[in-house]
Amino acid sequence: MSSQRPYVRSMDGWWTRNAYYMRYMAREVTAVFVAAYAVVLLVGVVRLSQGEAAFNGWLQALKSPLSLVFHLVLLATFVYHTWSWFNIMPITMPVMFVGGKRVQPRTITATGLVAAVIACAAVFFFVRGTQP
Amino acid sequence: MADAEKIMEIEVLRYRPEQEQEPVLQTYKVPFTDDTSVLQGLQYIKDYLDGTLSFRWSCRMAICGSCGMMIDGKPKLSCKTFLRDYYPGKLRVEALAHFPVERDLMVTIKDYVKRLEGIKPYLIPKQARTLDEGEYLQTPQQRDRYMQFSACINCMLCYAACPQYGVNPKFIGSGHMALLHRYNADSRDGGSDERMGPVNEEDGVWGCTAIGYCSVVCPKQVDPAHAINMYKAKSSLNYFTRFVAPKDADK
Amino acid sequence: MEVYKADVAIVGAGGAGLRAAIAVAETDPTLKIALVSKVYPMRSHTVAAEGGAAAVTRSDDSLDYHFDDTVHGGDWLCEQDVVEYFVAHAHEELVQMEHWGCPWSRTQDGHANVRAFGGMKIERTWFAADKTGFHMLHTLFQTSIKYPSIKRFDEYFCSDLMVEDGRCQGVLAIQIATGEFTLIQAKAVIIATGGAGRVFRENTNGGIVTGDGMALAYRHGVPLRDMEFMQYHPTCMPGTGLLFTEACRGEGGFLLNKDGYRYLQDYGLGPPDPSPRNKAMELGPRDRLSQAFWHEKKRGRTIEGPHGAVVNLDLRHLGAAKLHERLPLICELAEEFLGVDPVHTPIPVLPAVHYTMGGILADGKTASPLLGLYSVGECSSVGIHGANRLGSNSLTELIVFGKVAGVEAANFAKSVAISNPAALEKQAEAARSRALGVVTKSGGTERLAVLRTEMAQSMEDGCGIYRLQADMQATCDQLRELRERYKNLKIDDHSKVYNTEWLLAIELGYLLEVGEAIVYSALNRKESRGSHQRLDGFEQRDDVNFLKHSLAYYTGESAPRIELQDVKITRSKPGTRAYGAAGEKAAAEEREREEPRNG
Secondary structure, three states: OOOOOOOOOOOOOOOHHHHHHHHHHHHHHHHHHHHHHHHHHHHHHHHOOOOOOHHHHHHHOOOOOOHHHHHHHHHHHHHHHHHHHHHHHHHHHHOOOOOOOOOHHHHHHHHHHHHHHHHHHHHHHHHHOOOO | OOOOOEEEEEEEEEEOOOOOOEEEEEEEEEEEEEOOEEEHHHHHHHHHOOOOOOOOOOOOOOOOOOOOEEEEEEEHHHHHEEEEHHHEEEEEEEEOOOOOOOOOEOOOOHHHHHHHHHOOOOEEEEEOOOHOOOOOOHHHHHHHHHHHHOOOOOOHHHHHHOOOHHHOOOHHHHHHHHHHHHHHHOOOOOOOOHHHHHHOOHHHHHHHHOOOHHHHHHOOOHHHHHHHHHHHHHHHHHHHHHHHOOOOOOO | EEEEEEEEEEEEOOOOHHHHHHHHHHHHOOEEEEEEOOHHHOOOOOHHHHOOOOOOOOOOOOOOHHHHHHHOOOOOOOOOOOOOOHHHHHHHHHHHHHHHHHHHHHHHHHOEEEOOOOOOOOOOEEOOOOOHHHHHHHHHHHHHHHOEEEEEEEOEEEEEEEEOOEEEEEEEEEEOOOOEEEEEEEOOOEOOOOOHHHOOOOEEEOOOOOOOOHHHHHHHHOOOOOOEEHHHHHHHHOOOOOOOOOOOHOOOOOEEOOOOOOHHHHOOOOOOOEEEEEOHHEEEEEHHHHHHHHHHHHHOOOOOOOOOOEEEOOHHHHHHHHHHHHOHHHHHHHHHOOOOOOOOOEEEEEEEEEEEEEEOOOOOOOOOOOOEEEOOOOOOOOOOOOOOOOOOHHHHHHHHHHHHHHHOOOHHHHOOOOOOOOHHHHHHHHHHHHHHHHOOOOOOOOHHHHHHHHHHHHHHHHOOOOEEEEHHHHHHHHHHHHHHHHHEEEEOOEEEEEOHHHHHHHHHHHHHHHHHHHHHHHHOOOEOOOOOOOOOOOOOEEEEEEEEEEEEEEOOOOEEEEEEEEEEOOOOOOOOOOHHHHHHHHHHHHHHHHHHOOO
């Protein structure tokens, strides 16, 4: 019968305890915004299936001031989402060697970000090119 | 020490199970100089102010892993954290987070050690070799593949950094995964399959949500976050290849 | 009281204790092993060893060379038959470590690499970067997990040996977490508790290196041998005493005084080559280097730093690449503790106490005069280090003699039975009362830290690099006084759960007694040999009267009784310890003498 009485400390509000945890929570929360945007696009697809008038109605709604603000917010969270995802990507990959030297995490992150920028630019110019 | 001594206020979270129900803060005034570590500050308290303060320490050079604790809310080794970096002001020192507190700055690490033993952290050679045949050959390049992960001093700062471990003490945690990978990646070892069991469990690698703070606090640059997240791909692959080529490997 | 019945008990789970445990398990898997350690095994001080482990490896090396280097290094106070066994079994043990996964540094073609080390004629020191002890300890600990017959008692503090019928039959241990006592019965006991460097003020040792096992054996009538030989490591961190490995010098580092001059050439270790030359200059033996520092300090040629006199360890010419590959821990220590980047700035260093050459008297098979009691590692004097240890011999010692101790203890345990369990329990009760007495008495006035600090300062003053009769006598007197004052300790902590103050108090008792063994042995040795150097009329080595070991016997309250024991000399007769150019000349002359014989 020992006098030991280990004390377990509470984990409540753990994510407020330091800035690193808060940035992590912000990263996780951006997934919610990604989901929100997916819903917006889904609605667009449904409207498209309902005919030209319905689709145009959806496009008009997107141009409302509330919608523009919403999309700006989405853009900001998407940028953070992308950046934080490529930041964490190196740790999900195996240890890699190229020409005998270890591939640095920042190389992987940079490659991902560059690829993302190029992909966005490509989509942007493609869409622009199809405008009448 | 010719100039006037500076005084640091160190606020320690005390806990004496025979005396109090809950931990309680106690402040001490500790004189210090430019190279006084937090550990030396604690030793001063124990030596001259309050002999009842209990804490672990030994090597004083960040290699034994004993002295991990929360210093100003961050997991650090007290032997190589210096009071000068927190002056002026009050420095809060608490037992390592996410472990039950036994006494003052001492936490229970029995489960951590048991878990370590459970991952088969020893060489399971690919090929047998007698002593007469001399050492296995291993090039410096082959050695580089695992050396980083072999530097773990079992200080548990990564566990104190991981909220997933804090919320679920059954989670294997990134530290043990680094040790597991150290052996899997060793060219002499052939035991990867035998080690997949602990990896695949729900409290194995899947408890990790890639927060990454563990690697930030690691005092030896082991990068345990990398070790554990690498195994998510391996674990997934292992899950599917199990059906292609069934083995009793993960039992 | 809880009783655990083991076949073999091992006190201390560092390199030696773990190796012994594995050896017992491999000798006979049915034997129950109790591995008792006051800290978790990976905290054992083996972890801090940096430089490497020696074994004859290269084809141009030989067992004779390693033997000669060791015996010369020990100033002929080594048990030569034991040294012969040691050098012959070193290589296979290092290969065994490698088979268990130890990440030795490699040559390009995949073989284990070897580096130069102090006092060694040919490169033979295996290494794992500059964290050899760390890697060896973790390899041994992780390997020990494979053996189900090893039951570990982590954070159990050994407070006494159980001796019955003239045999050691167990140990009494305190479970640190609860303050409760456990009697561990065992038919053989191996002590592997490490050295006693914490007796001194400035030392490289961790807080746990307090001579526990030495004191316990000593109190039960086992003599401590050659305790006066304490090794000062020449390159340690000012203030903390932390170690900068000899490998810094093995890789080519220089020691410079305040004029930027490589002063070792003035002490018979020259001439100075730009690159490391074995057994010369910075690769001379540790005692010579520490002595040179002392002389430089006397001549006012050292640098005054915030923690006293230092010299500079210059690694700049090694270049960043080599430094980060071969000496990464050193770079880390210098930067984090001193704010010095060795790539650009020399590191201030000074000698500090590092290793205890002496210890529990052990024969070549690690057996002590007390039947059933074995000792291995730094706590033991098996006879290979003599008056001065060569760097990288002690990590090898752990595994060569760890195995011997395990095998011997296993075989002994199988041949005997516990004679009288009831008597053992009675002894345990008495020992328990004694241990509790330290913490339960009231009205004390002496503070632990005050006594400890006075002891450590006194030992530094009396048993420093150079010793004087008057200083040693003063230390003897002071330790007597401290032992008296120790009876009047005031302990703040009267709890049971993790009462570390109580354990520190018990450790102080060990330290004081071991300290006495050291200083009385030193006073008695009226000569200079190896790391025991005097400046009071006994500056020379005296092979007529003192080619002998010192044996310190516990007498209880009064001063230890010192006796002398003959040294086993086989083929190396005492000669001059010559290093540098003088050493090369002596070696050449010896080769010339041997030519006609071989021709």
